[in-house]
Amino acid sequence: MTTAPAADQHHLLEVQELDTRLDQNAHRRRTLPVLERISELAAQLADLDTALVTSRTAAGDLRRELSKAETDVEQVRSRAVRDQARLQAGAGAKDAQALSSEIESLARRQADLEEVELAVMERLEAHTAALAELEKARAALVEQQSASAAEREQAERELDDEAGRLRAERQNAAAGLDAGLVALYERLRGQLGGRGAAALRGRQCDGCRMELNPLDLERIRSAAEDQVVRCEECGRILVR
Template sequence: MKADPAVQRRLLDLAECDAELNRVNHRRRTLPELEEIGTAERDAQAKRDSLVAAQTAFGDIDRDAKRLEGEIEQVRAREDRDRKLMEAGGSSKQLEDLQHELQTLARRQGILEDELLEVMERREALETDVARAREEVSASEEKLADAQRRRDEALVDLDTAEARRTAERELMVKGLPENLVVLYDRIRAQKGVGAGLLQGTRCGACRIELDRSALAEVRDADADDVVRCEECGAILVRTKETAR
């Protein structure tokens, strides 16, 4: 294939444009915010799980407290009824039975109130745990939202850079021979880099030095010949200095 040397040199601009697009895509895939978001998401989920566990424990102890309060109310209601019955009078046997029951109810009430006091202390501690867990969830979600915001801002910048470079590339391609662009794109798709400047004895695409025979072939080629690196296959763009 042949192409005017000046046209071939314009491939270097195209290659640099493609290199910039590659950097943009690499940057998009490797944004530090992505790893930060992943870590923050896992941390936020762990904090949410801890909150659910704390709420569940609080709910269980709260039900226990309400059950005990209900039982105490029942005992008190029974005591009130028995006292009213005693005040109404009755046989000595009935009064004796009521007195015995009141003593039993008093002991029962004491036991229930002790249990309720212990449960209420545990309930208060668990309520504190729930409040702390909520604060931790809020803090972790704020951290996640901040990382997501910074990621979105970075992506906007990358999208802008990509759009600008893509538009520049389209203009470059329009000014190049179609067959040369087809060859360049095919090489780039296979090797990653489509063209590079011959810098002394080194290929600018793969950075490998050409051996003596390959270098002689390149320098013996006509100025408008499209030559390629024997190592990476990229189009070797020559200047007047490298052509000698």
Template sequence: MKASPEDQRRLLDLQAVDTALAQLAHKRRSLPELAEIDAVSRELSAMEDERVRAQVAVDDLDRDISRFEKDIEQVRLRKERDQKRLDAGGAVREIEGLQHELATLNRRQSELEDSELELMEQKETAEATLAEVRGRLAAAAERRSAAEKRRDETLGDIAKEEEFKSSSRGPLAADLPGDLVALYDKIRLESGLGAALFRSGRCGGCRIELYGADLARVKAAAPDDVVRCEECRRIMVRTAESGL
């Protein structure tokens, strides 16, 4: 393939733009915020499971306490009825029966209240655990939100830079011969680098230094010959820096 030395040199400008775009794409994919958001999201998922378990524990205790309160209320009502009957008087045997039942109800009420108190203490501990988990959830959510904000700001800056670089690429490519750009793009898509400066006897693509017949081939090539590296197959652009 033939192309003027100036067109070949301008391939380096095009490659510089494409390299910058590739670096921006890599930066977009490898933002530290992405890893941070992913890690915090996993933390949040685990903590949400923890919160659910803590909430269930509190709800279970609430249900048990409510059941005890109902039982205690029933005992109180029964005691009030028995006390009214006792106050109304009656046969000795009936009075003795009521007194015995009241004593039994008092013991039952005391047992229920002790059990309720124990559950209320457990609930206090469970609620403290739930509050602690919620606090950690809120802090983690804030960390994720801050990371997402930084991510979005950085992505916005990258998008602006990509737009600027892309807008400059079009005119560069349009001013070059179509077949030269097609070859360059084919090589670039395969290896990431389509053209590189040949400097001091070394390919700028694979960094291999040429000797003997390989170097002689490059030196003997006409200025408008498009020379490619035998090793990496990239276009080697020759300029005054090439030392030929």
């Protein structure tokens, strides 16, 4: 049967209170609201980066398409200029007729190619504007990320400072307590969700909130002052 001075048992409740506050501190650190926001921003940024890669690739394809269209127009225009120069240089009647026919054909071909060039230019312009909006949105997300990271660091610093103070208080509160009592308490804390000791308030265990039956209550109340008793319902150390 475990025994420990009654005063040590009462001091154990102080240790338990500090351990509970440390557990709450750790929980708050793990579940800071800003952490969810950071996660959301990271997911949004990943989606946006994917969209940016797709958009930049499409813009690059359109630029190459525009370059080809411009080259095609320039080739037809150059051919028409050469034909016009030959025609003006005094080609024979047969050659002049062929040159005139080709110049007309080239003019139609140039008009068609210029329509293609214009359509590509319009698509590229629209795509470039959309790409600029995506890049603007990404810059805004990065700024929000930085602000959220700073908020998280500040919150974690404050919680770490609080935890440091609580650990110092806990060390002082546990100093000199009966070693067997502390060992039992630590074992039960690990088994029972962080709470190894609780006060007996009236007929109720402050740990599990259950009322003890009259027989158990009488047994506990009649036990020696230094006897370490435990709740029949939850198994925690019960401090009278």
